Amino acid sequence: MTTAYDWTGRIGDVWAEEWRRTDRSFINLTPRLNAAILAAAISRTRKIIDIGCGAGATSLATAQAFPNATVTGIDLSPTLIEIARHRAETQANARFECADITVAAANHAPTDLYVSRHGVMFFADPIAAFTTLAEAAAPDARLVFSCFADRAANRWAAEIITVTGGNADAPATTAPGPFAFADPTYVASILEKSGWPVVSPQRVDFAYRAGEGTDPVADAVDYFSRIGPAASAIRDAPPEEREQHIARLTQVCDWYESGDTVEFPAVAWIWTARKSSE
Secondary structure, three states: OOOHHHHHOHHHHHHHHOHHHHHHHOOOOHHHHHHHHHHHOOOOOOEEEEEOOOOOHHHHHHHHHOOOOEEEEEEOOHHHHHHHHHHOOOOOOEEEEEOOHHHHHHHHOOEEEEEEEOOOOOOOOHHHHHHHHHHOEEEEEEEEEEEEOOHHHOHHHHHHHHHOOOOOOOOOOOOOOOOOOOOHHHHHHHHHHOOOOEOOOEEEEEEEEEEEOOOHHHHHHHHHOOOOOOHHHHHHOOHHHHHHHHHHHHHHHHHOEEOOEEEEEEEEEEEEEEOOOO
């Protein structure tokens, strides 16, 4: 389970250090999410919030796509927000706030559009969180977000968990974390109960880019040693076992090397919802 405390501390700091590679990992998904955001907006969209904005990639892309709107990226990590603000120095309609969206949403009401790239799976109480968003939303507001589909379909996770001694076949859980929203029936139920009726989500197959450059395998191994399901296993293992983990991880990354990249099969959901009129 990933908690709010994690994002304000060590995990947030590591993601801040690795923001370029985390953005890169979604390079083949981001255009699909951005297109969904563009399609969901209506003519009077003026106030947009990016939930769990990280280093600001989705916020900046959205601000560029909607120059007449104000885009506010909100994240729990002060180090990620600092990076996002630096990146937005020339984007006048993008701003960033270090806060808990469930607390800050009311301060930004009425919001026309909520967006998020893989940032909503970490809510401790998703129904309460999405209800809060609905209460602070403008009439006819939209919500667009992406999240990972089932772990087995995301080979970057399943295979890495296996080679570092974990159980990739463990029962799925809805505890806050990267795969908390993998089950579309569960997510649809959450959204319906919290005032965001939806249609079927869009299932998107994409290539998760873990490494690139002159030695993409080494780059991917280094990245997975810092972020993802292998990171804690490698960090916490005794020296001999750590070397074994890295050797097996290197072998897996070798399998997915193509030219100057290492890309793993991955699957995400893109959800679009409209605030209930009731």
